[in-house]
Amino acid sequence: MSSRVTLSVFKADVGGYVGHGSVHPDMLHKAEETLKEAGKHLLIDFFVTNVGDDINLVLTHREGVDAEAIHALAWNTFLNCTEVAKSLKMYGAGQDLLSDAFSGNIKGMGPGIAEMEFEERPSEPIIVFMADKTEPGAWNFPLYKIFADPFNTIGLVIDPKMHSGFCFEVLDLFEDKSVTFSCPEELYDLLVFLGAPNRFVVKSVFTKNNEIAAVSSTQKLNQMAGRYVGKDDPVLIVRCQSGLPAVGEVLEPFANPHLVSGWMRGSHHGPIIPVSQKQAIPTRFDGPPRVIAMGFQLSSGRLIGPQDLFADVAFDRAREKALEIADYMRQLGPFEPHRLPLDEMEYTTMPQVMERLKDRFK
Ligand code: F6R
Ligand code: MG
Ligand code: MG
Numbered sequence: 241m242s243s244r245v246t247l248s249v250f251k252a253d254v255g256g257y258v259g260h261g262s263v264h265p266d267m268l269h270k271a272e273e274t275l276k277e278a279g280k281h282l283l284i285d286f287f288v289t290n291v292g293d294d295i296n297l298v299l300t301h302r303e304g305v306d307a308e309a310i311h312a313l314a315w316n317t318f319l320n321c322t323e324v325a326k327s328l329k330m331y332g333a334g335q336d337l338l339s340d341a342f343s344g345n346i347k348g349m350g351p352g353i354a355e356m357e358f359e360e361r362p363s364e365p366i367i368v369f370m371a372d373k374t375e376p377g378a379w380n381f382p383l384y385k386i387f388a389d390p391f392n393t394i395g396l397v398i399d400p401k402m403h404s405g406f407c408f409e410v411l412d413l414f415e416d417k418s419v420t421f422s423c424p425e426e427l428y429d430l431l432v433f434l435g436a437p438n439r440f441v442v443k444s445v446f447t448k449n450n451e452i453a454a455v456s457s458t459q460k461l462n463q464m465a466g467r468y469v470g471k472d473d474p475v476l477i478v479r480c481q482s483g484l485p486a487v488g489e490v491l492e493p494f495a496n497p498h499l500v501s502g503w504m505r506g507s508h509h510g511p512i513i514p515v516s517q518k519q520a521i522p523t524r525f526d527g528p529p530r531v532i533a534m535g536f537q538l539s540s541g542r543l544i545g546p547q548d549l550f551a552d553v554a555f556d557r558a559r560e561k562a563l564e565i566a567d568y569m570r571q572l573g574p575f576e577p578h579r580l581p582l583d584e585m586e587y588t589t590m591p592q593v594m595e596r597l598k599d600r601f602k
Pocket of ligand 2: 253255256259260293332
């Protein structure tokens with residue numbers, strides 16, 4: 241057991257209410273009840289919420305990352321929530337636990353996990369971002385802006401503690417290999433990869449002193465049905481202030497909504513809307529994709545908060561802009577670039593249609 245604190249965020253879709261839109265309150269209560277009871281000798285603190293149809297568990301403890309007991313606790317919590325989901329006949333109950341409740345959707349890659357262990361600073365502000373209807377690569381653009389773009393993060397220019405820059409660990413989802421870039425020196429190399437978020441994703445960001453600054457729930461994609469699928473609704477933890485980007489620098493990239501994949505049937509691009517937790521119920525065309533930001537101060541591992549950071553009126557224009565982009569994208573209907581390229585779609589009828597028409601191709 242360590243004197244350091246570990247922050248573990250787990251997420252899973254174990255049943256949607258209604259369709260793929262949200263999580264029933266009874267499931268969230270069950271998650272809280274389970275963590276309170278089964279976690280009482282293990283956890284320092286916990287917080288349960290949802291974004292869209294995903295349940296998010298924010299846990300603090302001293303067991304370190306990859307601790308079996310913590311992972312088992314999260315798994316059992318999701319299993320218990322699945323029981324509730326089944327009793328209410330929620331949509332796709334247990335879908336992310338590779339259970340028998342198949343929803344006609346081939347994803348099902350198990351829960352997402354982002355964890356980091358660190359020495360708690362005299363004051364430790366953190367933000368947990370959680371998204372629905374998108375992919376792990378959705379964090380590439382904001383993470384680049386937060387930790388490498390001086391037009392976003394003025395601290396890179398004028399804070400002596402940040403002036404040397406940050407290191408980005410980038411994972412190749414197809415090959416399951418990672419590479420680390422030291423920035424700003426290797427900025428242009430970094431961007432070659434980050435600009436392809438379907439394949440290359442930021443796994444973590446470190447200071448030049450090797451202090452952890454950010455971790456995402458990115459993981460190797462399963463290859464299913466001969467295709468890569470990975471619209472697994474990611475989470476991201478970012479530590480802030482005192483030599484790390486300020487809370488406002490960490491939120492700033494979301495003021496200009498970027499396009500991500502994962503909308504409707506995991507097969508469309510759309511803008512990611514920063515919303516309050518209450519607004520995190522995707523409806524239109526099962527979306528558009530959205531992101532919430534839960535801010536906490538850690539106090540000896542206790543989660544003081546959350547502050548629902550995107551509830552601020554300062555993000556109202558971002559929301560309006562995202563809705564305009566959504567209108568524009570929607571009018572493209574089944575055409576790219578609204579619809580994803582063939583090899584990235586989660587759903588396709590191409591093999592069947594091709595088979596039926598094969599004799600007509602001359
Ligand atoms: C789920 C999602 C939804 C579903 C769509 C079809 O995260 O993105 O858009 O893909 O509602 O779902 P099924 O195939 O379960 O009817
Ligand atoms: Mg779902
Ligand atoms: Mg989801």
